Amino acid sequence: MLIHQIQFQTTGAPEVLRWVGSELPAPGPGEVRVRHRAIGVNFIDVYQRRGVYPVPLPATPGFEAAGVVEALGPGVEDLFPGQRVGYVDGPTGAYSEARNHPADRLIPLPDDLPDDEAAALLFKGLTAHMLVRRVWRPERGPWVLVHAAAGGVGRLLTRWLAQEGARVIGVVGSPLKVPEVQAEGAEEVLVVPAGGSYEGLAREVRRLTGELGVGTVFDSVGKASFAASLDSLAPFGLLASYGNASGPVPAVETAELGRRGSLALQRPSIFHHIADPRRLRSAAVELFEARAQDRVRACIHARFPLREAAEAHALLESRTTRGAIVLLP
Ligand SMILES: NC(=O)c1ccc[n+]([C@@H]2O[C@H](COP(=O)([O-])OP(=O)(O)OC[C@H]3O[C@@H](n4cnc5c(N)ncnc54)[C@H](OP(=O)(O)O)[C@@H]3O)[C@@H](O)[C@H]2O)c1
Structure with missing residues (x-):
């Protein structure tokens, strides 16, 4: 299936991010094809684009998206086509119209959480969950x-x-x-x-x-x-x-x-915090509960079309944002 995605062939300034066509194969064993509806921009995407955290090139950035299950690979049983899901981990590649992702790394989304808010909340909110629940000690x-x-x-x-x-x-x-x-x-x-x-x-x-x-x-x-x-x-x-x-x-x-x-x-790193798939989902449930109680609020500073990812990166690096940036495919 032909999809479009953002790709960089060399590291550098935001302009290295290019809009390209790419062939997406059918999901493999244990994988699910997710049609993205909103993609979260995170500072780790900037580190990778700059070359501070090296990735094999060419690369498609992005660790976070919300979307809909479109197709199940062999052996996937606990998800269904049409289900709304999100994810917060690698390999990178979220800056895409769609992608295949391991089923056990997908987070079912609550009905009352809009796609763009999910893409603003999941990665950053699970990082905050780690910092509040596993790092912070009131007795200090x-x-x-x-x-x-x-x-x-x-x-x-x-x-x-x-x-x-x-x-x-x-x-x-x-x-x-x-x-x-x-x-x-x-x-x-x-x-x-x-x-x-x-x-x-x-x-x-x-x-x-x-x-x-x-x-x-x-x-x-x-x-x-x-x-x-x-x-x-x-x-x-x-x-x-x-x-x-x-x-x-x-x-x-x-x-x-x-x-x-x-x-x-x-x-501390979010990737250690949620390495275990059961902890990933239980942490997400606690995050959604905290949102329902208004203990955390996702704030979207700006939305960009996916193909304008370079502008989104430039804005994030400008130190002027107040909240999250979301890309819309
Ligand atoms: N360890 C983990 O697992 C984990 C997970 C997620 C995020 N993070 C880290 O958390 C941080 C926040 O991520 P985010 O995506 O939410 O980004 P963000 O906080 O929305 O944007 C970065 C902010 O850093 C501040 N800053 C200070 N010096 C800067 C500089 N020289 N260049 C650019 N920004 C500078 C700016 O705010 P002021 O100008 O107001 O200071 C800027 O708005 C990042 O450092 C990211 O790597 C870590």
Whole structure:
């Protein structure tokens, strides 16, 4: 079957993303053909396009989509044609009109969750689920620091943590983003000065927390914010370094963590969180319950036609988005 998809043959700027025709074979054993209705754009797609996370070329980006089961491969029994499903993992290839995907990695979608909202919620929401349920420990202290708090993951995480009783300090790159982060429940929002210098951030965090520091930092910015994140922690605090939008984090000596106050450093990944198919589906059910209770809200900043994926990437890299970007086939 002929389909269209986005492909890059070399790594580089958003312009390397091209709209191409491609032959999609019938689904193999244990696979399902999914007709995509909405595709989530995630920062990991940018890392792969830039070559920061190498992938075999040519490659079609994308880890996340919502759609409809169109055909079942041999041996697939627990799904049916016409069923609405989503997914959040590789191999990459979600920037396509349709694709074949392992049946045991598909998540049945609730009827009241629209396709575009599912594509904005699944990858980022399951990341927030991991950070709230497996990484965060309230006993580390009431205060938490959330970087890129107006971003796709950041908004979901801020709201969920605040709903769980954490006192959230959000960090954003522009004053225009402050109202959204406050609306998600952040008690304080700090704006990184233009140019992106994180100098002075830890001083502000200490002032806001009565000189204590925060129990947990959720840092998806990486290189630029790493030192400020360590400096913002209370003794025995945890730096959860889960992304590197500004570049890879520098190496750190274990002894240095001790000198700075018996600190802990973790590098959590959604792919470990949901590696077990049963955990994938149970985590998705918990995410949908949290949505039904309004403890998390998917926020779509922009929708683009799939063939305009390059524009979507440029927008995500511009640091101006407040929420998720979704591609529509
Ligand atoms: N570990 C995992 O399993 C996992 C899973 C999903 C996502 N992530 C990570 O979570 C982060 C958020 O992903 P997302 O898709 O929701 O993206 P996003 O947060 O919507 O967009 C990235 C944000 O990072 C901030 N940023 C700071 N410095 C930047 C720079 N030099 N270049 C670009 N952005 C910069 C910007 O916000 P401000 O300007 O307001 O700071 C920007 O809006 C990414 O780092 C991603 O890799 C990790």
